Amino acid sequence: MSVDVLAALPRLAQRLGGEGAVLAAAERLSGGASMETWAFAVEAPGAARRDLILRRRSAPFDPDASRSISLSGEASLITAVRATGAPAPPLVHLCDEQDGLGECHVTQRIAGETLGRRIVSDPRFDAVRPQLARQCGEILAQIHATPPPAQAGLKTADFLGELARYEEVYRASGAERPILELAFHHLKIHAPEPAPLVLLHGDFRNGNLMISPTTGVAAVLDWELSHIGDPAEDLGWICVNSWRFGRPDRPVGGFGDYSDLLEGYEAAGGAPVSLKRLRTWQALGSLKWGVMCLMMYQSWAGGLEASVERPMIGRRVSETEIDLANLMEAGL
Amino acid sequence: MITHPKAQELTTAVARWIDELRPDLDPRNAFLARVSANVLGVIGRELTLGPAAQAAATERLTVLLDYRGTFEELNADLCRRLRAGEMTVETPGLLAALKANVLDQLAIDQPNYRHEGSAPP
Incomplete structure (x- = not known):
């Protein structure tokens, strides 16, 4: 299934930011063979701009054959490790069918350098x-x-x-x-x-x-x-x-x-x-x-x-x- | 056979052209262009260093195994013996020969790769 992420993000921004929220920026950061990372921001009237990261699976996933865990598994994991104090990016949203983006989750964007x-x-x-x-x-x-x-x-x-x-x-x-x-x-x-x-x-x-x-x-x-x-x-x-x-x-x-x-x-x-x-x-x-x-x-x-x-x-x-x-x- | 332009000069020319294009490319293609320029670097070094490296590797394996053969024959036999545990890190000369061979290969693949045995920066 091919998904137009840029077309679906404004809807997601609205869902996350509530009434009047708009997508302020969106950029694909990296694309591996099976996983995409997008940076985007949500702006809503009277609220601070939120910088977010969307991680999205772009190829079919077989949980039995794969060494990777599902993105919903990853969401439960980063929530669990944060409870013991480890600095994983806070989970903002686990996407569902309503988002039309396939398997993905949204976390806060943490400032810094990864290179x-x-x-x-x-x-x-x-x-x-x-x-x-x-x-x-x-x-x-x-x-x-x-x-x-x-x-x-x-x-x-x-x-x-x-x-x-x-x-x-x-x-x-x-x-x-x-x-x-x-x-x-x-x-x-x-x-x-x-x-x-x-x-x-x-x-x-x-x-x-x-x-x-x-x-x-x-x-x-x-x-x-x-x-x-x-x-x-x-x-x-x-x-x-x-x-x-x-x-x-x-x-x-x-x-x-x-x-x-x-x-x-x-x-x-x-x-x-x-x-x-x-x-x-x-x-x-x-x-x-x-x-x-x-x-x-x-x-x-x-x-x-x-x-x-x-x-x-x-x-x-x-x-x-x-x-x-x-x-x-x-x-x- | 012709003497000019040498194959390595041709790879150098293409690598330079790729470097000129890079600033105008989108991030993904800029990355792939850099990889492509690196590929041409490997080809160039393999053309100039490869034959001597292969000859030296064959000679080291000949000494190690104590018989003559092609590189492919000696390498396959060495792999079989290592897998069976007939030769180990304790075998005199083994690690030194394998290290010399891989350093020659690294000089082709990634001459700037720094490892625990590299000279300090």
Whole structure:
């Protein structure tokens, strides 16, 4: 079903803003393969302008096959994590048939910067940058302490399960990459002991964080990969070198140190996680990203996607290979 | 075979043209144009660095496996042995050879990618 979002937004603005409300601005921010993000604003007589974000699924969704949760699941999730103090953007509206927009929700638009490279290098963030890793640790502890909302339909993943799932995808690709082979075997025999499972964000990295130049982490975005799993998965993912944006010397997102992340996590009530455990999950993160790059190339090679971006991402596998080689050389 | 213009000069010319167009494009196409210019960069580097990288990789695998073969044969055999756990991070020379190979590949794919082994900024 094709939807003309720009045509439907004025009606939504009226519904959200009440009598006399108008759509003041609307702009598509990004379009992934299956999800669109729109920024829009609602103005009503005698009320302050409201800046909002619409997240909308633009391709059919199979909740059983997909790793993503539904947008209504995401809505229940961000409401739940906000109750424990984690900064998800407040939910404003879960769209229904009356809106004619398909599957989508509306949240407040939080001001700040999400572009990883700017966050790690722009002088505007110099003052706040040293606090970010600790804040990330504190926020992750809050997320991990949240009781998972039943209606979110979250799946469960553990280390060996994730490793096996990505190895299967790699095998099916027919690729022969020695460092990925070595990493699959190495991580299998060095898998961390299972830990009590918690609610995870699932894609907690520099790029999905809204950063304010004055207060630091203002919001955690993109909850669609949330699942139940090992706390070290989220802690390791934000340390994957692919999202350090040219600053490998600052392991947490290109802005901070491991010790700040882990200390913030513990101070906010998270169960202690060793650096060794974090680095093992970080290695699995690099391996997963490498396999995802292969998958994106394959979606082009198989004719599913036509964008030039897809085959080019296939050339990012080598970045994950050097990162994995460095981790294994360092004994993880 | 002709000597001029070299294939790399042709890719450079197209990449420059794409860069000229970029400011006039909508955000999505500006992004794809930047990706396309990067693609031409990869092709250019593969043309100049690829043959030597492939030869060096084959030589490293020859030393590691102790027999001669094509790159494809040696690489497939190495992958099989790694998967079976016959060679591991403990195998003398293994990580050094794999790292040297991937650094050559990275010099083609993303020469500006900075990793934990990169020199400080």
